[in-house]
Amino acid sequence: MFTTKSFIKKNKVGHFLKHVREHYLRTDISCGVPECKKCHSENTSSLTKPSNSNNCSIFNYDHYLILDTNIILDQIDVLEEPIISNVIIFNTVYKEVKHRSLPIYKRLNTIIENPSRCFFLFINDHHKDTFVPETAGELINDYNDKCIRQAIKWYIEHLPNKKFILLTDDTKNRQLAIADNIPAYTVRDYVQNLDKKSLIEDKLSRNDLHSASEEKELFPPHLNKIELLKGIKEGSLHQGVFRASTVNFLEGFVNVDDIKEPVLVQGRAGLNRAVDGDIVAVEVFSKEQWVSPSEIILEDEDVDEQEVEEKEEILKNSTVLESEIKPTGKIVGIICRKWKQYCGILKDTSDLGLYQIFVPANKTIPKVRIQTRQVEFLKTQKLVVTIDSWPRYSRYPHGHYVRALGLIGSQQTENEVVLLEHDVPYSQFSKEVLRCLPKLPWLITRSDEEVRVDLREFDICSVDPPGCTDIDDALHCRPIDNTDTLEVGVHIADVSHFIRPGTALDLEAASRATTVYLVGKRIDMVPELLSSNLCSLKEREERFAFSCIWTMDRQANILTTKFCKSIIKSKQAMTYEEAQLIIDDKNKTDAIAQSLRHLNSLAKILKKRRLDQGALVLASTEVNIMMDSETMEPLDVKVKKHFETNSMVEEFMLLANMSVAKKILDEFPDCAMLRRHPEPPASNFDPLVKAGRHLGFDINIESNKTLAESLDKADKSSHPYLNEMFRMLTSRCMLQAVYFTSGTLQKADYYHYGLAVPLYTHFTSPIRRYADIIVHRLLAVACGADRTYPDLLNKEKSTILCQNLNYRNRMAQYAGRASVAFNTHFFFKGKLNDEEGYVLYVRKNALQILIPKYGLECTLFLAKKGETTMFQYDEERQTQSADGVTFHAFDPVTVRLQLDSSNIQHEKFILQLVKPIIRGFSVPALNDLNDGDRTESNEKRKSDEESGKNNIKKNRK
Amino acid sequence: MSAKQQLINKIGLRLDGRRANELRRIRCKMGVFSQPDGSAYIEQGLTKVLAAVYGPHQTRNKQKAQHDACIINTQFSMAVFSTTDRKKRPRGDRKSIELSVLLQQALSAVIETDLYPFSQIDVYVEVLHADGGIYAACVNAATLAIIDAGIPIKEYICACTASLANDDVPMLDISHQEEILGGPTLTITALPMSEKIVLMEMSQRFHLDHLPKVLDKALEGCKDIKEILDEAVKDHVSKIGSATGWANASS
Structure with a gap:
């Protein structure tokens, strides 16, 4: 059967056009119920398994559930519970969900795709008996409700001995349904009467809890959609993404496209219930009302109303700096909420009532009010909670509990929180993925030998950090007979041989994008069989490799470059330290030692040449945490050591990457995957230039070359760590390097600012990065070793892939840092130390202190809460002074370090100044303390420990 | 993963309710005008074409x-x-000229031109409603009109479009909506009985790996269309024939 749909739509230019589309009605759509004999169900999307039945005390019979759109949109967390099954989703509902919220649509899809859940999608709008024509002047919502009712009616007639129940929270639809003799209930009624309701009730979304009338309205109302759109069109409002400040809960920024600087929003009225990440509409004040961002740190601590008002007052007074004035505005409406699920804990109160306050781990997210009947249990747990709504009268948004992760403070839970917070996929590899792996024992066949170059006789070795099991690069170097040239080879594990495009393994790796390294744990991108065995270029094992072989003269000029797939056998797998020893040991003259020495001398030339071109040498505080292998407790925290061999390996990897980038760009000008590092805007360098000026160094940021030169000069012999800190500050001014597809950008934008090279890509770590696998595939095609496949050459697909890779890489980096931070905290628990450090930044009410020994950065508050500070802050010169002592950036200090565990979620270091001595502020050094003090602090520590134990005991109960 | 709309949903239905291998509804009529020597009208879904x-x-x-x-x-x-x-379309714009030439090439492949030296055949096609697959509908309409005119041809010539849904599944007879949302459209003009391809056109680049299956699908579509056209021709001929009386003679 055939009908047409017509509708009128406005096009981009603003004309109203009539669209007519065909709409076919079919007779071959199955109802999905397995017992049904009338429908030939060729697609067996089994609606019922015998084990599945819905039991609800309202009805005494088994039944099928039919959901209205509002149920899916609001109660997706309930639907994700396996207790709800045998559900029929109508296409009308399905399409509306997609239209209203893509994330929920995706979650609904995963439920539908899970066969054990028995969710069935019924295409009601193309079925000849359930299709309802639209009547003129009908609202779309009413029409959709009509379709739902019509389809249920059909189901009831179609299968008279089955029961169907409609769940809807829309009162009108429910009444109309009941009038049509369709059993209809609200989701609350239904869930409360479920036999096995357990804790599912907590997961109900709360939208209609209070009648707001009698309560004080804390927030100005939001404008409605139409007003917002009108305002944006007229230019009186601006659309942007809201970013909450990490240190001040009453402040945030809105990044607006057409205003250069982010718009500052302050105070509760200014923020107006926006949550970090939301797309909001902001009204920008006139210039006279613009203020500067406050440089104070404010935390949302008490529920007391007055306190908040006081804090708002403080905020107002600290924003009057003329020089720092920023565009200021207020948020008048929310265009799109970006609420996610948040990890955190319940606020510690003695109150065991129904309503609890949830404190998210992420400080940019406000606290959330939730309703629960299992307070006792949840108090000991890390939770996941989502936000449902934020009414005007409520200080905190309303939300509901989703799931518990595990005991607070246990390392396993913390690791999971880190992974969850950073959206790292960490589940086990699925069976389909594992099925793609090669069978063991894995042997090299004759046909492999035919297509690959045999390099097994070469003296190839690998140099890696200690404990590395996923070795993806190896090197060799040998003089070529009768000439003064050298042959240098970089051999990279041939992962793309095992991971074929389009397989489940490939898709999984693409979605994971990178291996994530946490302290004491590694989340692999590919299953362990590949990462630590078949791909890893292990010592004295025959392995497949992708080789890049150059001939070079002694001045490290590349004469020829060759790429080939090969078979290699690594002669030795070394750590950086071992390799360094071999190079330094004059007595060793075997092939490996020779080749290492050649490589080392070439690397030095290469490095010098690179630096001359303007490559930056940056510094960061990377630390190694030594773990106790049994208890998994951190034993010591150390800054990573660097050897000459580190830079040797790095130079050759860079060289290989550059050579490959050139090759694949030549071959695929339109779809090569490259990596670029954009030049940061000059304003990013402000703190660096300011800090340099006061120490008498002129930091020239004109280009990367001048920057590198001025960094080299910024050194004082009296201050050994100074240069290092300058480099550290510089690395914070940088933008992220990103992957991109060559066809999407101008050639000039391919530039890699940090390395100062026009072309760069990632080729050398395919075991732990997906980008490298793509580059391998491109290169394999370029040198005739493999075939292309559609997605590889598809610009749009590659761009989407790049976005995912960039996102995952960023998240993996943050996750790694978060894990280190947690373990450092764990290490310092109960310790009290005096440490040497340096002032990194001077803030208005605090000093940012860097402790190089542990790579720690913490805040030294200059005034206690409620007290006035004795320090004088000089805005221009960025100094704090008191009692004749002045703090500049980079000044050395000694501080006492102690971990404050009063807030379990945000354990933080408390610093006290030891040196320089300021009367009334600094504390005496630990060594000078008399015994009495020491025992006191010991006792304190003990009592801390005891209370900790008590906590644990309580948890066990 | 992709932000692009899925052209085929989980159940295997397309946006308008068809399955991947289904043509749109075809309705056709021959001899719609009396002035020209031959004429035909064809509807493929909402695409409507007149040929004289x-x-x-x-x-x-x-x-x-x-x-x-x-x-x-x-x-x-x-x-x-x-x-x-609503646009002014002066005759002789680039697109029209191109399609005219393509149509001419397609028809010269089947018409027995050597029978008529020093003469000329004029074929006019007018699109009344465009909803995807215009060229294919024009070719099919022209075939019917030529048959109606009684001009000898070697065999039916049919055209059909095909594309890839979700970058994987080949689908037949692309509507305008799918043309806009989807990827490349392949139009082929073929002699369905001898399985010869007269003309093939791609709207954009796509990977060679996909070509065979899309091509097969399109060829299948041409055969289906041929069946429908054949039916229409037989129907028309028997109607005209019965008016002249020969149908009675045979029965």
Whole structure:
């Protein structure tokens, strides 16, 4: 059967056009119920398994559930519970969900795709008996409700001995349904009467809890959609993404496209219930009302109303700096909420009532009010909670509990929180993925030998950090007979041989994008069989490799470059330290030692040449945490050591990457995957230039070359760590390097600012990065070793892939840092130390202190809460002074370090100044303390420990 | 993963409710005008095309006349009201000229031109409503009109479009909506009985790996269309025949 749909739509230019589309009605759509004999169900999307039945005390019979759109949109967390099954989703509902919220649509899809859940999608709008024509002047919502009712009616007639129940929270639809003799209930009624309701009730979304009338309205109302759109069109409002400040809960920024600087929003009225990440509409004040961002740190601590008002007052007074004035505005409406699920804990109160306050781990997210009947249990747990709504009268948004992760403070839970917070996929590899792996024992066949170059006789070795099991690069170097040239080879594990495009393994790796390294744990991108065995270029094992072989003269000029797939056998797998020893040991003259020495001398030339071109040498505080292998407790925290061999390996990897980038760009000008590092805007360098000026160094940021030169000069012999800190500050001014597809950008934008090279890509770590696998595939095609496949050459697909890779890489980096931070905290628990450090930044009410020994950065508050500070802050010169002592950036200090565990979620270091001595502020050094003090602090520590134990005991109960 | 709309949903239905291998509804009529020698009207979904054939008649332009074959003159045009956006379409814009030439090439592959030296056949096609697959509908309409005119042809010539849904599943007879949302569209003009391809056109680049399956699908579509056209022709002929009385003689 055939009908047409017509509708009128406005096009981009603003004309109203009539669209007519065909709409076919079919007779071959199955109802999905397995017992049904009338429908030939060729697609067996089994609606019922015998084990599945819905039991609800309202009805005494088994039944099928039919959901209205509002149920899916609001109660997706309930639907994700396996207790709800045998559900029929109508296409009308399905399409509306997609239209209203893509994330929920995706979650609904995963439920539908899970066969054990028995969710069935019924295409009601193309079925000849359930299709309802639209009547003129009908609202779309009413029409959709009509379709739902019509389809249920059909189901009831179609299968008279089955029961169907409609769940809807829309009162009108429910009444109309009941009038049509369709059993209809609200989701609350239904869930409360479920036999096995357990804790599912907590997961109900709360939208209609209070009648707001009698309560004080804390927030100005939001404008409605139409007003917002009108305002944006007229230019009186601006659309942007809201970013909450990490240190001040009453402040945030809105990044607006057409205003250069982010718009500052302050105070509760200014923020107006926006949550970090939301797309909001902001009204920008006139210039006279613009203020500067406050440089104070404010935390949302008490529920007391007055306190908040006081804090708002403080905020107002600290924003009057003329020089720092920023565009200021207020948020008048929310265009799109970006609420996610948040990890955190319940606020510690003695109150065991129904309503609890949830404190998210992420400080940019406000606290959330939730309703629960299992307070006792949840108090000991890390939770996941989502936000449902934020009414005007409520200080905190309303939300509901989703799931518990595990005991607070246990390392396993913390690791999971880190992974969850950073959206790292960490589940086990699925069976389909594992099925793609090669069978063991894995042997090299004759046909492999035919297509690959045999390099097994070469003296190839690998140099890696200690404990590395996923070795993806190896090197060799040998003089070529009768000439003064050298042959240098970089051999990279041939992962793309095992991971074929389009397989489940490939898709999984693409979605994971990178291996994530946490302290004491590694989340692999590919299953362990590949990462630590078949791909890893292990010592004295025959392995497949992708080789890049150059001939070079002694001045490290590349004469020829060759790429080939090969078979290699690594002669030795070394750590950086071992390799360094071999190079330094004059007595060793075997092939490996020779080749290492050649490589080392070439690397030095290469490095010098690179630096001359303007490559930056940056510094960061990377630390190694030594773990106790049994208890998994951190034993010591150390800054990573660097050897000459580190830079040797790095130079050759860079060289290989550059050579490959050139090759694949030549071959695929339109779809090569490259990596670029954009030049940061000059304003990013402000703190660096300011800090340099006061120490008498002129930091020239004109280009990367001048920057590198001025960094080299910024050194004082009296201050050994100074240069290092300058480099550290510089690395914070940088933008992220990103992957991109060559066809999407101008050639000039391919530039890699940090390395100062026009072309760069990632080729050398395919075991732990997906980008490298793509580059391998491109290169394999370029040198005739493999075939292309559609997605590889598809610009749009590659761009989407790049976005995912960039996102995952960023998240993996943050996750790694978060894990280190947690373990450092764990290490310092109960310790009290005096440490040497340096002032990194001077803030208005605090000093940012860097402790190089542990790579720690913490805040030294200059005034206690409620007290006035004795320090004088000089805005221009960025100094704090008191009692004749002045703090500049980079000044050395000694501080006492102690971990404050009063807030379990945000354990933080408390610093006290030891040196320089300021009367009334600094504390005496630990060594000078008399015994009495020491025992006191010991006792304190003990009592801390005891209370900790008590906590644990309580948890066990 | 992709932000692009899925052209085929989980159940295997397309946006308008068809399955991947289903054509749109085809309705056709021959002999719709009395002035030309042959005429036909075809509807493929919402795409509606009229075709009229004049000739063979003497060449007007003596210079162009060929001593061993007739020349085929085709003219393609679209009605101003044929698309959602009402546009002036002067005859002879680039697109029309291109489609005219393509149509002419397709028809010269089947018409027995050597039977009519020094003469000319005029084929006019007019798109009344465009909803995807215009060229294919024009070819099919022209075939019917030529048959109606009684001009000898080697066999039916049919055209059909095909594309890839979700970058994987080949699908048939692309509507305008799918043309906009989806990837490349392949139009083929073929002789369905001898399985010869006369003309093939891609709207954009796509990977060679996909070509065979899309091509197969399109060819299948051409065969299906041929069946429908054949039915229509037989129906038409038997109607005309019965008016003249021969149908009675056989029964």
